[in-house]
Amino acid sequence: MGRIFISAGHGSRVNGITDPGAVVAGTTEAREMILTRDLVVTELRSRGVEVLSVPDNLNASQAISWINSRARPDDVALEIRADAFTNPSVRGATVYFIANNDQRRRNAEQLLLALIRRVPQLPSRGARPDTDTGLGSLPFTRQIVCGSLLMTIGFLTNPDDRFIIQNQRRDVALGIADGLVAWVRGTALPPDPNAIVYPEINISINGQVYGEKGILVNGNAYVPIDLTDRLGLDLSREPNIRRLNYRQVVFIKAVDLRDYTIAVGWDAQSRTVLLRSILKVCPGALDRIMGNGNTTSVQLIMFLKSNNEAALTQFPQIADLYRQEGSIEGVNYDIAFSQMLLETNYLRFGGEIRASQNNFAGLGDVGGGPQGASFPNAQIGVRAHIQLLKAYASTEPLVQEVVAPRFRFVTRGIAPLVDQLSGRWSADPQYGVKITAILRRYYEMAQIL
Template identity: 65%
Template sequence: MGRIFISAAHGGLENGSTDPGTVAGGTTEAREMILTRDLIATELRSRNFEVLTVPDNLSATETIAWINARGRRDDVALEIGMDGSPNPSLRGASAYHIANNDQRKAHAELLLLALLRRVPQLPSRGARPDTATGLGNLPFCRQLVPPSLLLEVGFLTNPDDRLLLQNRRRDFAIGIADGLAAWSRAVAGTSPSPSPSPTYTSTDININGGIYDEQGVIVSGNAYIPIDLVDRLNIDLSNSPGINRISYRNVVYIKAIDLREFNISVSWDSASRTVILRSSASVCPGLVDRIMGRGSTSEVQLMMFLKTNNENALTQFPDLPKLYREEASIEGVNYDVAFSQMCIETGFLQFGGALKPSQNNFGGLGSAIVEEETASFPSARIGVRAHIQHLKAYASTEPLVQELVDPRFRFVRRGIAPLVNQLSGRWSADAQYGEKIVSIVRRLYESAGLL
């Protein structure tokens, strides 16, 4: 039987200071997860499992390195955390797995089911691919050598979830231990016998509709592709230290899913055991992160993407996709980028926090009045127009086409941020704000079949 690694999210040193994670209700995510992790470890050890708990003072990067230095093929690794949202009504548990790995998805469902059996009052948000997260990937799910999952046991910002964990922490721990025990047995049962020369199953590679001459391999349920194909796609990995390489029979491979960060669509056909790669000519990879330009999606595709992420999104604002296409096109702004930013700022129109639907403020624009935290607009169209104008202020020195409605347009140094990533630290204090917008753009294009 393999060993079980457990990490409590946050609590370590990040940029020289202790990272508490989400803070709400007089407590922190780090504190709640350390207490829960310790109970899980005690429960598993009572069942004769070998458990390794990650030291609490390690950063996220150091946590991955610590596990990889010790991990073996039949081990499993779990990180537990709690979600946070400006909308305090959001609640429920989620289990995140590396995208396009059916085996890991089944493990995530197994773990989540075990928790919910012990705590049925906890809503389930399901087993979810890491591409559905803010940055479009989770290093804990992507970069570990052993099979790994990240379990969000609820929302710390939701009073019901928070009190449920604090009052029934042992039930949470037993449920998670049940899931980890079942997952560990499943991995041990499918792992090949240890040998100096492991043998991996091969897989075909379909790229843009044709079968590539060389095959990939399957490692721990993940499709790996040869590095030569990466070079043929003109992808430079020199600035991507988080991408792991393996050597098998004198050929270097990387995980296929890692190509997604380079605007390559990656999917998996279980029936033919083929990894499918697609680089689209309709979306220029170099323009995905440019604010000025033309969008690539249709109004219907924007509507479907919004409804997929919030089924009630269009109830109050049914014309919003149309408004973004029209208003952005007039000013020469990429409406796909603007629409994706709106999804982040409003939580796919679920709002919460400082923003209210009645404000028609879809870009999280601040007010020019000191006493007001955020701006308000008389209609959805004017709110969208203000958002577009503020983006144009950052990305271009060209004059506005329409009458000025953005209350803070005059405060922006024109043209200072033509790229989405340059909005980080400007539009939002979040250092990863631009990356999160680009991640939403990728998800939008994948849902529309453009990537």
């Protein structure tokens, strides 16, 4: 049986100074990984496994040389790290292996499974080839002469992961030790006596039964990630998708698909999760401003009235106007209508702009007046809104005479997607997200999505 080399990433010294790695919430990556590494070493030795701890006073290249000068063909090497990201919601563990090596991929999957068994609260981000990293390769997986893997235990920038690393350190160490022992001995992980069995559920996509089953986890429907390819989505690298490894299949939470143009429902009687993709728009085109709308005037009116029963009292033709004016200029009137609902609070107004101004999208006046632009009637107000959207989303000329006061000041075609209106049309960085959320809601109500 071979030996195990284990290194605590970012615990090295560079030019005589300790490299702390990520520094978060009063701790450092180096500190947390060294403490975890030491527990792993202790656990491995208690099991009679020969383990060599890479000295912490070596830099990355020296650590690789240190291992290579001692390694034998049947030895294995692991470096453990913690990750960090600007978005604190991103979390989970990953094991990286050298690309195009199926044996090393299986080792990585086994090591990750062992960790998640011991710490099920830690999400798995999967075993990944080192080509998925920012640099396209990892020295630790490429330059070591024996089999080697690199594990990121979690994200220090995520409070939940940080809590697990600091407060469940022994469980983490036991999981890593389980995986390393199975790897170096060339054996499978022993059966997990505490393995959870999730109840199966059915899956329906656009009214058709999907051949594979989903699972129910704590009341939430999970579906195999492979089915998203059928829906025209690639979620394999999306950082905010919750993944769950279960019986060698990766599952994702069904409700998360709502952010990707998929409607999600549930039929309790048949225990079926109902997935419906948009039928008239190609996946990914939901947020493109230039294009055709998909709803009828009746559908727009029904959605508007469901949110404001009195909405049509002053503007009875508002749905027809948006469909008409949007179609003339080639602007997706569904998007324009959603923006109008956001800006006017479903035609309640109540802000600086009054209903009498016929200004449905917070259009500013060239003179810079505090109350924005005013228009003689609802049709001209809608037309101005559509024209300004076209200015942002397209370089094509207007079909009708310009009535939008600030049309000529917009850099044409600068924002073809809804989210690109954020920070331009409105200072709100979530402006585009809010418009799209409204759009999805009434597409779901209209059974389009």
